[in-house]
Amino acid sequence: MSFSHAHLLGIEPLAPSEITTVLDLADQYVDLNRRPEKHAEALQGLTQINMFFEASTRTQASFEIAGQRLGADVMNMAMQASSLKKGETLIDTAMTLNAMHPDLLVVRHPHSGAVDLLAQKVNCAVLNAGDGRHEHPTQALLDALTIRRAKGRLHRLNIAICGDIAHSRVARSNILLLGKMENRVRLIGPPTLMPAGIRDFGVEVFDDMAEGLRGADVVMMLRLQRERMDGGFIPSEREYYFRYGLDAEKLAFAAPEAIVMHPGPMNRGVEIDGELADDINRSVIQEQVEMGVAVRMAAMDLLARNLRAPAEGVMV
Numbered sequence: 001m002s003f004s005h006a007h008l009l010g011i012e013p014l015a016p017s018e019i020t021t022v023l024d025l026a027d028q029y030v031d032l033n034r035r036p037e038k039h040a041e042a043l044q045g046l047t048q049i050n051m052f053f054e055a056s057t058r059t060q061a062s063f064e065i066a067g068q069r070l071g072a073d074v075m076n077m078a079m080q081a082s083s084l085k086k087g088e089t090l091i092d093t094a095m096t097l098n099a100m101h102p103d104l105l106v107v108r109h110p111h112s113g114a115v116d117l118l119a120q121k122v123n124c125a126v127l128n129a130g131d132g133r134h135e136h137p138t139q140a141l142l143d144a145l146t147i148r149r150a151k152g153r154l155h156r157l158n159i160a161i162c163g164d165i166a167h168s169r170v171a172r173s174n175i176l177l178l179g180k181m182e183n184r185v186r187l188i189g190p191p192t193l194m195p196a197g198i199r200d201f202g203v204e205v206f207d208d209m210a211e212g213l214r215g216a217d218v219v220m221m222l223r224l225q226r227e228r229m230d231g232g233f234i235p236s237e238r239e240y241y242f243r244y245g246l247d248a249e250k251l252a253f254a255a256p257e258a259i260v261m262h263p264g265p266m267n268r269g270v271e272i273d274g275e276l277a278d279d280i281n282r283s284v285i286q287e288q289v290e291m292g293v294a295v296r297m298a299a300m301d302l303l304a305r306n307l308r309a310p311a312e313g314v315m316v
């Protein structure tokens with residue numbers, strides 16, 4: 001098995017076997033992370049810079065912990081307070097950092113495509129930690145690992161992704177990954193929150209939870225991304241919760257053993273019932289956070305192996 005990429009910019013360029021490579025290595029890091037002594041040396045001597053141009057809680061913390069556990073020197077740039085405010089362009093900032101010889105650059109940016117652009121300008125490995133509505137590859141990989149561990153496989157599952165699909169890079173990366181691994185993906189949400197042309201991605205689309213959830217093995221809820229809405233996409237949050245909020249009653253339409261997922265941050269009482277989110281028999285939301293650290297360790301480990309031996313791609 002191999003993983004022959006210089007960057008992790010999205011799920012789109014990954015082959016199914018490469019996705020499996022990341023997940024298999026992440027499984028090993030889950031074991032390491034559960035031990036009292038959590039240090040490994042895969043990134044020893046390397047410098048990791050986290051550049052978050054958009055607010056983040058779990059993703060940034062997760063990348064930071066992942067880098068530290070693997071022995072990297074990790075630096076967080078406070079981008080809001082940086083020279084961007086003084087008018088410097090993204091590329092100028094990137095070039096300045098590049099001159100400090102980082103090995104891994106973890107970037108989140110509000111504009112789709114900004115991280116790809118940056119990757120073309122620097123000579124280190126770039127990981128996309130979310131760019132606009134485009135992709136959030138480590139989120140899809142951590143979701144995949146959570147599903148694989150809960151269900152024992154990552155193929156031929158019925159997976160429902162519900163809510164604000166139109167504004168979600170999480171949905172996009174998940175649709176790509178779950179499709180590549182040959183699952184049946186259904187999208188459920190109001191037509192106003194469904195992107196045009198989404199059926200071309202090989203998904204089924206529903207605007208009714210009862211219909212869409214029927215027999216689903218996995219129910220993935222998404223946050224209403226108000227910060228990306230510039231008009232009235234929903235009548236009211238109460239109405240939205242009534243029709244699309246996941247509670248025990250709606251979950252009963254899914255398969256009896258269906259798991260509930262959410263990438264966070266959650267709006268309790270808007271897209272998901274608080275009690276259901278905390279129900280450890282159904283919800284794997286905390287496992288998703290745990291898998292996040294392991295998947296990021298695996299992704300950075302694989303990219304670092306390619307940095308050290310660029311020609312062949314790594315054999316795992």
Ligand code: ASP
Pocket residue numbers: 130136169170222223225263264265
């Ligand atoms: N944390 C995820 C993201 O950055 C999901 C969300 O914000 O709703 O895309």
